[in-house]
Amino acid sequence: MDREELTSRVTEIFRNNFDDEEIILTDDTTAADIEDWDSLEQINLLVAMEREFGIKFSVGEVEGLRNVGEMLDLIESKIGQ
Amino acid sequence: MSAEISRLREDELPKFRQFCLENWGEPHPLIHNEQMFDYYYRRGDKINFIVARDENRDIISAGGYICASSSEQPDVFNSFLLSKRKSELAVSLRVLMAIKELSGARMWCCNNIRPKVAPVYQFLGCKTRWMNHYYRFNRDVKERKLSVFTGGDIPEPCIADGVEYIEAGSPEAISAFPFEQFAGQKPYKDVGYVRWRYFDNPWLDYRVLQFSESGRPFGLLMYRIIEWEGACVLRVVDYIGDRSRMALTGEALDAAMKETGAEFCDMYAFGIDPGIMRQAGFVLRGEESGDIVPNYLEPPLMENTDFMIQTSDLDGFCMFRADGDQDRKRIIL
Numbered sequence: 001m002d003r004e005e006l007t008s009r010v011t012e013i014f015r016n017n018f019d020d021e022e023i024i025l026t027d028d029t030t031a032a033d034i035e036d037w038d039s040l041e042q043i044n045l046l047v048a049m050e051r052e053f054g055i056k057f058s059v060g061e062v063e064g065l066r067n068v069g070e071m072l073d074l075i076e077s078k079i080g081q
Numbered sequence: 082m083s084a085e086i087s088r089l090r091e092d093e094l095p096k097f098r099q100f101c102l103e104n105w106g107e108p109h110p111l112i113h114n115e116q117m118f119d120y121y122y123r124r125g126d127k128i129n130f131i132v133a134r135d136e137n138r139d140i141i142s143a144g145g146y147i148c149a150s151s152s153e154q155p156d157v158f159n160s161f162l163l164s165k166r167k168s169e170l171a172v173s174l175r176v177l178m179a180i181k182e183l184s185g186a187r188m189w190c191c192n193n194i195r196p197k198v199a200p201v202y203q204f205l206g207c208k209t210r211w212m213n214h215y216y217r218f219n220r221d222v223k224e225r226k227l228s229v230f231t232g233g234d235i236p237e238p239c240i241a242d243g244v245e246y247i248e249a250g251s252p253e254a255i256s257a258f259p260f261e262q263f264a265g266q267k268p269y270k271d272v273g274y275v276r277w278r279y280f281d282n283p284w285l286d287y288r289v290l291q292f293s294e295s296g297r298p299f300g301l302l303m304y305r306i307i308e309w310e311g312a313c314v315l316r317v318v319d320y321i322g323d324r325s326r327m328a329l330t331g332e333a334l335d336a337a338m339k340e341t342g343a344e345f346c347d348m349y350a351f352g353i354d355p356g357i358m359r360q361a362g363f364v365l366r367g368e369e370s371g372d373i374v375p376n377y378l379e380p381p382l383m384e385n386t387d388f389m390i391q392t393s394d395l396d397g398f399c400m401f402r403a404d405g406d407q408d409r410k411r412i413i414l
Contacts, residue, residue, distance in 0.1 A: 039170035040197065047200040057204070059178065063171030 001079065006072055013048045017041065027069025053079055084141060084172050086179045089130035093140065097132065100140040104163055108414040111145070111161055111406060120283060121147060121160065121406055131179045133172045141165040144176045146184055147405055149268040156268030157184050158405030159191035159391075162198075177205060181393075188267050188394040192405040195389075202391040209391045212400065213355065215363040216347035216374045217331075219338045226312040227381050228344045229373035238331025238362030246333050249289040249301075252276040258291060258298045263322060267398045270321050278403065279303050279319070284410035287318070287403075288337075292330055299323040302330050303403065306341055307378050313341055314378065317348035318403035324353060331361030347374050351390055352399030379411060 011025045018036060031037040046057055049071075055078040065071050089097055101112045110117050122129045122145055133142040142164040148155035159180060164173045181189050194202065199209040218230045249255045252272060260271050270278075279287040285305055292300040300322030307314050315338055320327060338346050348363065355365045366374060366385060376386035390400045402408050 039164075039173070040201070042170045043200045043204050047203050050204075059171055059174045059205075063169065063174075 003072065003076070006075060006079075009052060010049065010068070010072060010075070013045060013052060017044055017048060025068045027067060027072065029068040030066065049075060055079065084133040084135060084175070085138075086131060086133045086175055088183060089128045089132045089143065091128070093132070094128075097130070097140055097143065100143065100165070101163060104165055109161070110409070110412040110414060113414055114412050116283065117409075117412065121145070124148070129184070131176050131183060133176050142172045142176045144173075144180050145406075146180050146186075146189075148184065149274050150271035151273050152187070152269070152271070154185050154187040156270075157181070157186040157189045158268065159189055160406040173201065174205060177201075187269075188392065188398075190268060190390065190392040190394075190398070190400060190404075192390050192400055192402075192407045193388045194391050199389060199391065205393075207391045207393045208395055209389055210351050212349045212351045212388045212390055212402075213353070213358075214347065214349050214366040214374065214385070214387070215353075215355070215358045216345050216366060216372070217334070217338070217361075217363045218345045218372075219343055221339065222342065222344045225344050227309060227314055227375065227378055229371070229383070230345075231371040233370075233372065234364060236359055236362050236364065238335050239328050239360045241329040241332045244292060244294050244329045244332075246290050246292045246330075249291050252280050255289065255291050255298070255301060258301060258322075260321070265397055266321075266324075267392070267394055267396070268400075268404070270319075275301065275303075275321070284412075285408070290330070290333060292322070292326075292333070294326070294329070299326050300330065302327075302333075304334070304337070304346070305408075306343070309378055309381060313343050315341065315343045315346035316402065316408075317346065318408050319401045320350075320353075320399075324399065325357065327353060328357050328360035331363070335362055345374055349376075349388055349402040350399060 007025060014023045014025060015021050018034060046062055050056055053075055061074060098112060102108060111121060112118060130143055130145045132140045135141050144162040145160040147158040147160050202209055218235055220235055279289055287303050287305050290302045291298050303319040304315050304317045307316055334346050373383055373385055375381055375383055392398050
């Protein structure tokens with residue numbers, strides 16, 4: 001799976017979670033850019049990504065994620081394992 | 082930001098209560114009613130709360146817990162998880178993980194979680210489920226104030242030949258009950274838990290029935306009578322013992338219903354087979370059911386309620402209405 005496809009699938013997760021088809025993600029997108037993206041929604045997103053990609057995050061891996069780009073990097077690294 | 086996470090200290094109680102007030106939005110009986118706080122969370126010289134503190138030593142997250150036994154590896158009920166608004170996600174997760182570590186828990190679970198926070202537990206590898214709601218109407222009651230019965234099936238409880246039961250007025254009355262035999266069940270509740278939860282409860286009057294067959298005790302069933310303006314219901318809140326023989330408790334419950342004139346008897350449970358409960362004379366409330374069997378009765382809220390639970394271990398797991406900090410007397414602060 002290339003980065004473009006990964007971004008597309010993660011974007012779909014965001015759009016479903018926030019019920020907003022207008023969401024467009026870039027590597028620099030942060031919680032400040034999306035209304036209602038708080039820590040609880042962060043968990044919803046992570047659980048949805050785990051299910052989508054068949055992966056499991058640890059707490060250590062997800063704390064400190066600063067933007068969508070780092071989230072995508074993390075997913076890529078786990079899919080590649 | 083790295084938070085310091087450890088057990089809540091006695092000298093932190095004022096700032097802990099202030100943190101809870103600010104972030105819950107109003108006083109919470111479990112925290113701000115001292116008698117309730119002491120009852121649920123003080124054990125000897127320890128307070129069963131884990132907190133996270135920031136670099137200023139201000140509390141930013143807190144999670145309480147209740148041990149189901151005095152084992153060195155108890156099964157633990159999570160109780161009251163709260164984090165500072167806008168705090169980092171990982172703090173709440175680390176507090177939950179610390180509860181498991183610092184309590185030495187074999188497994189952990191929580192009764193009545195808000196569905197909105199289910200992903201938090203799922204992220205930590207736990208399973209979330211809905212409890213089943215079983216009930217039995219008393220066909221002798223014609224005027225119903227606390228329920229709505231649409232006239233469906235009321236199965237007869239199976240005949241419990243050779244089964245005897247006593248109502249235990251004290252923990253000593255159940256001294257022969259083989260708690261250890263059920264140590265594989267989760268959560269494992271011992272005699273100390275039963276004493277604390279049901280015999281020593283300061284607010285509610287629980288009835289504890291011990292069932293035996295051929296002189297050998299096999300089950301403890303706990304229920305209480307809820308009364309409102311001349312009407313009453315029975316609520317089964319817990320069962321410890323041989324779950325496959327729960328069907329044999331139905332006759333006793335039916336007798337109690339008739340004796341008290343209860344409109345219905347109900348039980349919320351996860352992990353008890355509907356077929357067993359049907360043999361006990363109870364039906365499972367379905368999505369299409371027109372019956373109304375209210376959970377909130379003081380005063381009555383005429384609607385059905387569902388409860389979500391979570392568990393770190395589904396193997397041998399059951400959860401009942403009174404597990405953890407649930408089935409409490411309503412206290413207004």
